[in-house]
Amino acid sequence: MSTPVDKIDIQALLNESHINEVLDKLDQDLVGLVPVKQRIREIAAYLLITKARLQLGIEAAKPSLHMCFTGNPGTGKTTVALKMADILHRLGYIRQNQIVSVTRDDLVGQYIGHTAPKTKEVIKKAMGGVLFIDEAYYLYKPENERDYGQESIEILLQTMENHRDDLVVILAGYQDRMGTFFKSNPGMSSRIAHHIDFPDYDENELLEITKLMVSSMHYNLDKSAFGAMKDYIQKRKQQPHFANARSIRNALDRARLRQANRLFNDAITHKKDTTAEDLSSITEADIRASRVFEGGLDAKKS
Numbered sequence: 368m369s370t371p372v373d374k375i376d377i378q379a380l381l382n383e384s385h386i387n388e389v390l391d392k393l394d395q396d397l398v399g400l401v402p403v404k405q406r407i408r409e410i411a412a413y414l415l416i417t418k419a420r421l422q423l424g425i426e427a428a429k430p431s432l433h434m435c436f437t438g439n440p441g442t443g444k445t446t447v448a449l450k451m452a453d454i455l456h457r458l459g460y461i462r463q464n465q466i467v468s469v470t471r472d473d474l475v476g477q478y479i480g481h482t483a484p485k486t487k488e489v490i491k492k493a494m495g496g497v498l499f500i501d502e503a504y505y506l507y508k509p510e511n512e513r514d515y516g517q518e519s520i521e522i523l524l525q526t527m528e529n530h531r532d533d534l535v536v537i538l539a540g541y542q543d544r545m546g547t548f549f550k551s552n553p554g555m556s557s558r559i560a561h562h563i564d565f566p567d568y569d570e571n572e573l574l575e576i577t578k579l580m581v582s583s584m585h586y587n588l589d590k591s592a593f594g595a596m597k598d599y600i601q602k603r604k605q606q607p608h609f610a611n612a613r614s615i616r617n618a619l620d621r622a623r624l625r626q627a628n629r630l631f632n633d634a635i636t637h638k639k640d641t642t643a644e645d646l647s648s649i650t651e652a653d654i655r656a657s658r659v660f661e662g663g664l665d666a667k668k669s
Contacts, residue, residue: 438565
């Protein structure tokens with residue numbers, strides 16, 4: 368006759384799940400976001416302890432896992448959602464380490480009878496993993512009486528309740544708009560267990576992000592180019608449509624485009640050989656050619 372188990376090795380459970388690897392990678396991949404990382408660690412610890420309780424036969428309701436990530440564009444919401452899916456899978460809360468990322472257009476139809484099959488098809492694809500709905504507040508458009516978003520919301524609500532053991536839904540969007548969305552859809556709000564707010568990056572964090580991105584692209588910035596990037600960030604943050612890390616990536620992509628054109632023209636015009644260093648270097652001129660330095664630009668084209 369077997370002896371009832373009355374204790375469990377949490378460290379062994381942690382090692383077996385390998386979730387520390389995911390959390391450490393999250394620290395490495397994302398600059399800043401200390402409160403977000405802390406909250407993800409707390410959720411991971413809660414899920415691990417819940418798993419331990421179940422293994423010891425302690426009665427416990429399965430935790431609600433649906434979440435809401437709020438914050439401005441480019442603050443890491445999608446990256447954290449990917450890590451969250453990995454954690455949930457390693458702990459056995461979802462069957463597949465997958466995330467299906469959608470927006471309103473993927474869920475809501477344009478005529479009667481179109482929304483239900485679209486929403487159900489997306490849910491079917493995401494089942495067993497995580498469904499990430501970006502700019503989720505666009506699902507609800509009260510100013511349009513003929514809008515079909517409410518039908519999609521009702522299907523999602525039913526699925527989130529009836530299939531909570533096999534699908535995790537993460538809603539994302541601006542904090543104020545998501546607040547309005549939840550006030551208009553209390554059923555959705557009641558199903559969300561975890562709300563995590565993603566702060567904007569400060570200038571030093573954006574410079575650190577610049578370094579990481581440049582390195583991952585296998586380019587380099589010399590001291591003057593880095594100084595120009597610092598000036599760029601200060602100016603760009605004051606302009607419309609700033610999107611944190613996303614704006615930094617866009618700026619670097621445009622700098623690479625200018626660098627390529629500069630090298631091409633030098634090679635053709637001056638019959639100049641191009642070195643590996645030339646090919647890898649983004650200069651101050653490549654950055655300061657941005658319209659951001661002209662003032663009053665259309666920020667989307669900077």
